[in-house]
Amino acid sequence: MKNKVVTIVGLGLIGGSIARVIKPFVKKLYAIDNDKGIIKFAIEQCIIDSAPKNPLGESDIVILCIYPNASLDFINDNIDNFKKDAILTDTVGIKTPIMQLYNKLKPHFTYIGAHPMAGKEVSGFINSEKQLFDGANFIITPSDDATDEQISVVEKLAFAMGCDIVIRTTVDEHDRIIAYTSQLPHIIATAMCDTPLLVKHRNFTGGSFEDVTRVAKINENLWSELFLGNKQHISEQIKIFTASLEKIEKAIINDDKKTLIQIMRKVRLDKEMVDNADPKG
Amino acid sequence: MKNKVVTIVGLGLIGGSIARVIKPFVKKLYAIDNDKGIIKFAIEQCIIDSAPKNPLGESDIVILCIYPNASLDFINDNIDNFKKDAILTDTVGIKTPIMQLYNKLKPHFTYIGAHPMAGKEVSGFINSEKQLFDGANFIITPSDDATDEQISVVEKLAFAMGCDIVIRTTVDEHDRIIAYTSQLPHIIATAMCDTPLLVKHRNFTGGSFEDVTRVAKINENLWSELFLGNKQHISEQIKIFTASLEKIEKAIINDDKKTLIQIMRKVRLDKEMVDNADPKG
Numbered sequence: 001m002k003n004k005v006v007t008i009v010g011l012g013l014i015g016g017s018i019a020r021v022i023k024p025f026v027k028k029l030y031a032i033d034n035d036k037g038i039i040k041f042a043i044e045q046c047i048i049d050s051a052p053k054n055p056l057g058e059s060d061i062v063i064l065c066i067y068p069n070a071s072l073d074f075i076n077d078n079i080d081n082f083k084k085d086a087i088l089t090d091t092v093g094i095k096t097p098i099m100q101l102y103n104k105l106k107p108h109f110t111y112i113g114a115h116p117m118a119g120k121e122v123s124g125f126i127n128s129e130k131q132l133f134d135g136a137n138f139i140i141t142p143s144d145d146a147t148d149e150q151i152s153v154v155e156k157l158a159f160a161m162g163c164d165i166v167i168r169t170t171v172d173e174h175d176r177i178i179a180y181t182s183q184l185p186h187i188i189a190t191a192m193c194d195t196p197l198l199v200k201h202r203n204f205t206g207g208s209f210e211d212v213t214r215v216a217k218i219n220e221n222l223w224s225e226l227f228l229g230n231k232q233h234i235s236e237q238i239k240i241f242t243a244s245l246e247k248i249e250k251a252i253i254n255d256d257k258k259t260l261i262q263i264m265r266k267v268r269l270d271k272e273m274v275d276n277a278d279p280k281g
Numbered sequence: 282m283k284n285k286v287v288t289i290v291g292l293g294l295i296g297g298s299i300a301r302v303i304k305p306f307v308k309k310l311y312a313i314d315n316d317k318g319i320i321k322f323a324i325e326q327c328i329i330d331s332a333p334k335n336p337l338g339e340s341d342i343v344i345l346c347i348y349p350n351a352s353l354d355f356i357n358d359n360i361d362n363f364k365k366d367a368i369l370t371d372t373v374g375i376k377t378p379i380m381q382l383y384n385k386l387k388p389h390f391t392y393i394g395a396h397p398m399a400g401k402e403v404s405g406f407i408n409s410e411k412q413l414f415d416g417a418n419f420i421i422t423p424s425d426d427a428t429d430e431q432i433s434v435v436e437k438l439a440f441a442m443g444c445d446i447v448i449r450t451t452v453d454e455h456d457r458i459i460a461y462t463s464q465l466p467h468i469i470a471t472a473m474c475d476t477p478l479l480v481k482h483r484n485f486t487g488g489s490f491e492d493v494t495r496v497a498k499i500n501e502n503l504w505s506e507l508f509l510g511n512k513q514h515i516s517e518q519i520k521i522f523t524a525s526l527e528k529i530e531k532a533i534i535n536d537d538k539k540t541l542i543q544i545m546r547k548v549r550l551d552k553e554m555v556d557n558a559d560p561k562g
Contacts, residue, residue, distance in 0.1 A: 205462045
């Protein structure tokens with residue numbers, strides 16, 4: 001990527017963290033952000049090279065690090081500003097809406113969706129950090145017209161960011177899977193904290209409660225867009241989860257220790273297998 | 282506690298961790314465990330002083346660190362072996378069953394229930410550690426006949442273990458609260474992992490999934506006893522949780538962004554308040 005000019009759109013938690021880590025790997029790093037104070041600070045701290053007026057015209061790679069709906073607006077508003085054969089990628093947590101827009105517009109650049117599986121329960125450039133993606137999974141969802149060479153550029157970007165595993169899939173498959181692995185945990189954490197008991201019993205908690213509820217400190221503006229953009233898959237996952245919950249509750253109510261142990265043992269063995277197989281340990 | 286002889290019953294994760302931390306604070310530390318190899322190792326490593334044949338007869342404090350049902354059996358089997366006016370305490374995650382037995386037996390020692398809110402998703406003496414209780418909450422559920430002096434001995438024990446906050450409550454209240462703060466998170470983590478998707482999508486997970494599912498690596502023998510011993514409170518908590526989950530799902534399905542944002546904002550603010558108020562940060 002040493003010969004690529006890159007523009008990051010949005011210097012928030014994700015865009016800021018990407019900027020902090022990839023600058024040594026690229027030719028020029030530009031950024032676009034509504035907050036001119038952040039742009040000024042990022043230039044002063046050498047986190048980006050500069051912020052020219054029309055960076056898209058000379059950018060080989062453009063990385064959208066803004067909200068789902070803002071990403072659609074940005075593409076619509078800047079469709080003619082992109083360099084020919086540029087790669088547009090992003091970090092949006094759902095992949096179908098941008099791909100639908102891309103397939104409709106058929107622009108002169110190539111869209112390769114991306115989703116680094118990392119984040120924090122706080123937001124903004126102030127919380128961005130170089131190590132945010134260390135060891136993370138990175139999902140790529142290329143458009144049908146992306147070449148292997150273009151895809152490999154985005155893969156290199158992922159490894160430059162510090163990600164460990166890069167997985168390629170389709171936008172449909174991504175959005176179906178992410179409903180289970182990312183959106184369901186956020187919804188569960190929110191539902192668990194959606195009770196006055198949270199405040200009332202705060203001195204009766206231990207590690208299990210802290211962990212299950214960590215992401216309840218949720219960015220409601222971002223996540224409401226992510227949830228509404230993936231409603232069918234989320235609804236399906238909530239059904240699967242609720243069925244398991246009911247099965248466990250029934251075993252408890254019926255004093256059915258055998259079933260209860262059977263469910264928990266199977267889950268424990270699967271979880272141990274997954275954790276041990278995971279290179280993140 | 283410098284003048285107290287203490288016996289720990291069960292050198293597993295919890296008993297082993299208590300032994301490792303309290304020895305300097307007591308006169309003599311004994312232990313009982315079916316595994317003679319662990320007893321031998323603990324003596325050799327000076328984690329306990331010794332393991333006499335009948336330690337209960339000279340023990341001022343006895344700490345049960347075994348499973349709920351095994352605790353009931355131990356009390357029944359050893360009722361005549363306790364020293365007069367000894368304090369019996371424990372670390373069992375539900376408090377009603379032992380208190381019911383104690384009130385029925387009316388023995389010559391005093392029961393003060395305890396529940397250090399700490400643990401790990403692994404078990405056994407091999408995983409025990411001195412720091413396990415550092416900064417943890419510690420709940421005390423004294424019997425009606427416990428004196429202030431006796432209760433203060435158990436409080437001192439909690440602080441010696443490294444706990445930060447000691448809270449006194451009744452066994453009923455404890456079991457009602459713990460259904461929300463400890464048992465529900467374990468059930469949720471289990472239900473989330475009770476699907477083939479866990480293994481299938483293991484490379485599509487991020488921090489939120491890892492955290493929400495951490496305690497799915499559950500000790501099925503211990504937790505089935507805890508769940509079955511507190512079924513009514515657990516059922517009530519699952520109902521409250523499921524109602525929230527349904528409310529969130531409905532807002533997503535109906536494209537009701539306003540309600541969705543409202544729920545998440547309230548939860549986030551409450552969670553931030555609780556986390557900031559918490560001395561553990």
